[in-house]
Amino acid sequence: MRHTFKIEFLPAKEFLVIKGVGQLGDPAAGFTPDPEKDAWQIIRRALADGSVERLKKAAGSETVFALFCNTCVWNEADKCYDCGCDLACENLSGAAAGGGFDIVSLRASEYAVYDCEFADGETALENAHEKPDELFWGKDGSMKDCWLADNPYVCAIDDKENWKNGGAASIEQYTPFDPDVKEFSFKVRYPIVRKEKI
Numbered sequence: 001m002r003h004t005f006k007i008e009f010l011p012a013k014e015f016l017v018i019k020g021v022g023q024l025g026d027p028a029a030g031f032t033p034d035p036e037k038d039a040w041q042i043i044r045r046a047l048a049d050g051s052v053e054r055l056k057k058a059a060g061s062e063t064v065f066a067l068f069c070n071t072c073v074w075n076e077a078d079k080c081y082d083c084g085c086d087l088a089c090e091n092l093s094g095a096a097a098g099g100g101f102d103i104v105s106l107r108a109s110e111y112a113v114y115d116c117e118f119a120d121g122e123t124a125l126e127n128a129h130e131k132p133d134e135l136f137w138g139k140d141g142s143m144k145d146c147w148l149a150d151n152p153y154v155c156a157i158d159d160k161e162n163w164k165n166g167g168a169a170s171i172e173q174y175t176p177f178d179p180d181v182k183e184f185s186f187k188v189r190y191p192i193v194r195k196e197k198i
Contacts, residue, residue, distance in 0.1 A: 001123065001131050003116040005147075010189070012108045015067065015088035016059040016101050018046050022068070025080025034078065039066075039085040040126040044179055046087055051100065052177075058101060060093030064177050069157040070104055070169035084169065107167040109156060111189035112136060112147060121182040125174055128186040136190055156191035 022039035025031030035041060043066065046052050056062055070084040086104055097103045114132035123131070137155070138146035148155060156168035168191040175185045 001116050001118055003114050003132065003135075005115075005135075006113050007110055007192070008113050008189070009110050010106075010108065013106050014091045015065070015086070015104045015106070016055060016091040016093075016095050016097075017067065017086040017088040017104045018051055018055055018100065019102050020046075020085040020087065021082045022085035023075070023078065023080045024072075024083055025078065030079040032078070037082070039068075040179060042085060043087060047177075047179070052087060054099075055087065055089055055101060058093065058095045058099065059089035059091050060095075061089040061091075063173065064089055066172040066174075067104060067106075067169040068172065069163075070106070070166045072160075072163035081163075084166070086169075104169070105167065106169055106171075106191075109168060109191040109193070110153075111171070112153070112192050113187065113189050116186045116188075118186065119183045125179050125181060125184055125186075128174070128184070129172065129188060132186075132188050152195050153192040154195055156193050159193075 020039065020042040021037050023033060023037045052064060056064065065088045067084065067086040067088045072081045072083040075082045088104060114135065116132060118128060136147050138144045138149065143149050156162055157170055162168045171189040173187045
């Protein structure tokens with residue numbers, strides 16, 4: 001993976017989304033993944049059944065994003081967090097919710113941005129987030145030897161208040177947006193907040 005890094009500010013944005021739920025849990029604590037809640041299964045279905053094309057048309061945008069962890073809810077039965085995993089287009093048309101689409105609004109924020117290039121099948125598209133996640137959060141989220149450990153920020157999606165009320169999400173952009181490609185670019189924006197502001 002080749003990558004560049006920068007910090008950028010994005011104003012508040014409204015997205016038209018296909019709502020989805022992914023699961024995050026620890027197998028050692030009894031978590032067994034539900035195949036119906038696998039983020040990439042959700043994405044593959046939405047691409048195959050034409051939902052993504054309908055979303056782009058309704059939103060008036062050709063750019064598709066994946067919004068992760070805008071909300072998270074503890075699922076006691078499955079011993080995991082059910083986390084928002086939404087396919088999204090910026091709502092340039094001002095479309096209302098309905099027809100299988102919801103609205104997600106993200107507040108203005110600074111973002112830590114990794115712009116990555118993957119070539120020659122080195123990484124599957126669905127695993128592209130793993131390397132920048134490690135650079136940002138540390139190996140297995142350890143917060144050691146990572147960008148967050150060395151800078152005066154926290155990640156807004158790590159705040160449990162955000163899990164209830166939303167407003168911040170990791171914004172992922174894949175080009176091309178096709179789970180089967182061998183070469184692609186991947187931009188991930190992690191919302192950040194200066195430590196002194198919390």
